[in-house]
Amino acid sequence: MPTATDFKDYYAIIGVDKNATPEEIKRAYRKLARKYHPDLNPGDQQAETRFKEINEANEVLSDPEKRKKYDQFGQYWHQASQGAAPPPRDAGVGVEGFDFDQYGDFDSFINDLLGRFGGAGRTRGRTYTYRTPTGEPTGFTSPPADTEAAIALNFSEAFHGVQKRLQLDNEVINVRIPPGAKPGSRIRIQGKGHPSPFSQQRGDLYLTIEVLPHPFFKFADDNILCEIPIRPDEAVLGAQIQVPTPDGSVTMKIPPGVRSGQSLRLRGQGWRQPQGRRTDLIVKLQIVPPKDISPIEREAYETIQANTSFDPRAQLQEVRL
Known part of the structure; x- marks a missing residue:
């Protein structure tokens, strides 16, 4: 369960104001991704860590729904995006003691949580069920998440097309870039995004193309x-x-x-x-x-x-x- 110390200010990581437009976020992300891309900083561990933080921040801020949850719930945005409600802000009790893994579903967790905050006598015999806007009960159902990353190509690779091997987390991915890739274009690779922690179904990987400057063209x-x-x-x-x-x-x-x-x-x-x-x-x-x-x-x-x-x-x- 995240605590206040787990909170990452994605706006500060990208270097934009909280009221930044999607276009401003995109421009700031591309500038930083180009600066800290591992291909341009071989062997630089700090640049690699910074690059991962930038991609993580962009993944949230470039998605309108994720950004809305992040703005509303702070460090609990991910739980909220899975259908979970964040712990009460005014309960006066720390939440670091709660472990999602011990509960079979979210209803069990929230009943226990409310029981601890409000007293066992007040919640005894009650069942709290949270439902989605369509009326379906929520549980630990987390959809697979799409992943965004940047890849730098030289002019020849972008013009002729190229086969690339990418290191994403602990996985090596072979990617075929078709001829004619342009700066800012995106390539979708199905089934190579983040997996759902429950279904293990994976989202898609979206690669943003960066083309390195050429001395003539x-x-x-x-x-x-x-x-x-x-x-x-x-x-x-x-x-x-x-x-x-x-x-x-x-x-x-x-x-x-x-x-x-x-x-x-x-x-x-x-x-x-x-x-x-x-x-x-x-x-x-x-x-x-x-x-x-x-x-x-x-x-x-x-x-x-x-x-x-x-x-x-x-x-x-x-x-x-």
């Missing part, structure tokens, strides 16, 4: 984004260049007169989607001038500078405060 909604440097002459005259994609280089045509920061789209060269389809690759161009040039190049640039009529700052002449 980034996510841009459903598409992916990369930046490509081009020379000034390629920007002026146009060119055909090679652009890396997740599964190899392709040729892209740069039209004449592009600006630095302008984006071009390579259709069907982005992230994997179900049924084998692909999103787009957005290519952001960056014009990069050379730092070291040959005498011939310098002469060519000086000739252009002396003979050009183009003034990119002409429109700034009328700017005034």
Whole structure:
């Protein structure tokens, strides 16, 4: 039976206010899960313990019904979620002496509990039965609980799919991640959640995907984004260049007169989607001038500078405060 010292402040563990919205809780959980994930902290026992606490807190606060029970009953929320009523707060008697295991059902426990608090004479001959909203008597019936965990993948694993071995508590689980997993997506693994302590039936495991940063590719909604440097002459005259994609280089045509920061789209060269389809690759161009040039190049640039009529700052002449 939990005591006041068993209480865990799940809001403090996640780092949010008690009135935090589900979106705020989700953001805070993902940030902490990424920070303390065992894959990113190999051999760090404190990080592993912190990661388990974060997942435990998120499991309760991300579930509206569990969160409601937790807010209402504090450290007794789990008993309440199983159909049990928490011990009276004003009884003036400690509850650490009560052991659920000695009772065949909750009715027996609550009758004994009320007898101790109120006196044997007051409860003799009475039967206290607690019922669910549908009218059914409650007992020690605890439904299997779903479990939430986070898994970190690199870009290649997320794009191509991967088989992973996860250590959850004392169990090793083999998980197949399908191609095209995106940050924040969830994968359901049936029958790998927490078991009911009475029926031993297990809930499901929900894995939240975290994709580690890549030095070249980034996510841009459903598409992916990369930046490509081009020379000034390629920007002026146009060119055909090679652009890396997740599964190899392709040729892209740069039209004449592009600006630095302008984006071009390579259709069907982005992230994997179900049924084998692909999103787009957005290519952001960056014009990069050379730092070291040959005498011939310098002469060519000086000739252009002396003979050009183009003034990119002409429109700034009328700017005034």
